[in-house]
Amino acid sequence: MKKQGSIKSLIPLLVFLVVYVGVSLLAGDMYAVSIIIPFLASAVTALIMNRGKSLNEKLEIFCKGAGDNNVILMILIFILAGAFAQVAKDMGAVDSTVNLGLSILPSNLLIVGLFLIACFIALSVGTSMGTIVALVPIAVGIADKTGVVVAIAVGAVVSGAMFGDNLSIISDTTIAATRTQGCQMKDKFKMNFRIVLPAAIITTIIFAILTRNAVATDVQALNYSLVKIIPYIVVIASSLFGLNVMVVLFGGTIIAAIIGFAxxxxxxxxxxxxxxxxxxxxxxxxxxxxLIAGTIALIKENGGIEYILKKGLKKFKNKRDAEFGIAILVSLVDVCTANNTIAIVTVGPIAKNISDEFDLEPKRVAGIMDMFSCVFQGMIPYGAQLISASGLAGISPFAIMKYLLYPYLMGVCAVISMFWYHRNKSEKLNIKEKVS
Structure with missing residues (x-):
């Protein structure tokens, strides 16, 4: 922290928000223009600033930031995750997983089953969007056959999709959160799972109560293959055993390819x-x-990170305050960008600096960023998840929002965990001091 913090160094972030929101408002669509454009504008702004350095010097700083080991490794993981997800999908793993679950569930538990199947699929494939696209048409069909409100059925799918998006070891959010904080995926998963499990259980119970009188008619058996589900099972199991994520993804792709050939x-x-x-x-x-890694490197060089730590976050008096600050920051960025992965990648380097300053646990910081970005991504009516779900179901995003039980409960559990965790830490510290 040798440099004096400077608020001017944060101008590239402001440029990003202004360009992104401005273009989105003009187009009337948050996804009309690639998000690369506002990030490119932000990067150019960062390069123009700081006249005390030559363009070559600033480009060198930018390239060193973009070429950081963690950034390159994260990109390699993105590449393998994309390959595995697509091969598994084309092989028929998604269809088999969906059909298996729907074939074995009793009619009055079909909506609960949709939630649980969505949890499993999103946990397996690492994408909420893929899960929503696969299950929403089925959810609409189930609602028609059972008399359940369509918004409830779709809300169950979106809720399950956000559960998996948050926890999956091949999810973009998990990869970005763990790589920016330098922690193991299995550690983040275990910590994160303990926090969100109550939310998932309560969500299951509420959906069961809401649809307890549903009776399905004319439900035919669906075709599925247990063999085609093997790649997902292998990936989840091997990840929990702590195998290197790149080995896991490569191995999962090979297994999916072999089954696809067979x-x-x-x-x-x-x-x-x-x-x-x-x-x-x-x-x-x-x-x-x-672009983000290079831009953040220039912002840091110009004193932007120091400003956030010394000025912007000066009210943080303890670890709990720091964790809440990170949660608020990633939530705001997600609301502005409507993309939870982008929110994590953007806030990640800043969160790392805050984490180092307050000696926070990397796995907790990674989990907090992932949880809160997914909470708001699953709630905002202009996010890709609700837009696609509402489009497929033919209903308003606001109708679905009433039944997004899991994102709301996940947010509540995350807030409670921060209070409870640091309360326990303080009590343990006081006990140790009294004993000594």
Whole structure:
């Protein structure tokens, strides 16, 4: 903390928000223009600032930030995650998982089943969007056959999708959160799971009560293959055992490819195309990660991070305050960008500095960023999740918001955990001091 903090150094972040929100308002659509554009404007602004350095010197700082080991490793994980998710999907793993769950559930538990299936699928494939696209049409069909309000069925799917998006070890949010904080995915998962489990249990109970009188008619057996679910099971199990995530994803892709060949889902050309499409789907996120990392490096060089720590966060008196500050910061960025991964990648480096300043646990910081970004991403009516869900279901995003039980409860559990965790820490510290 040798530099004097400067609020002017934060101008690139302001430029990002102004360009992003401004273009979105003009277009009338939060997703009309790629988010790369406002981040590029932010990066250019950071390069123009600080006249005390030459352009070559500033470019060197930018490139060192973008080429940081954690950033490059995160990008490699994004590449493998994209390949695995696409190969598994093309092989038929998603369809088999969905159909299996829906085939074995009693009619009055179909909505609860939708929530649990969405949890499992999102946990397996690491994407809330893929889960929503796969399950919302089925949710609408179940609602029609049972008389359940469509918004309740869709709310169950979105709730489950956000559960998996938050916890999955191949989710963009988990990868970004753990890499920026330098912690193990399994540690973040275990800590995060203990916090959100009560929210998931309460959500299940409430959905069961809301739909206890539902009776499905004309439900036919759905085709599924247990073999096609194996890649997801292997990925989840091996990750929990602590295997390197790159080994896990590579191995999962190989297993999915072998099963795909065996079932004739694709040939060698089809497999190559599937891998290519999966990686291409991550291209925007990869570019954004590089731009953000380079921009944050320049902001840090110019004293922006020091300003946040010394001035912007000066009211933080303890670890709990610091954690709440990180939670608020990532929540605000998600509300502005409508993208939880971008929120984490943007706030991650700043959160790391706050974490170092207050000696926070990396796994807790990673979990807090992931939870709060997913809480707001699952709630905002203009986010991709609710827009796609409402479009597929033919209802208003605001109708779905009334039944987004899990995101609301996850936020409540996350806040309670921060109070309870540091309360216990203080009590333990006082006990040790009395004993000594």
């Amino acid at each position: 079932y004739g889902s694709f040939n060698i050309i089809g497999l190559c195309s599937s891998i290519s499409n999966g990686i291409s789907g991550m291209s925007e996120l990869i570019i954004i990660s590089l």
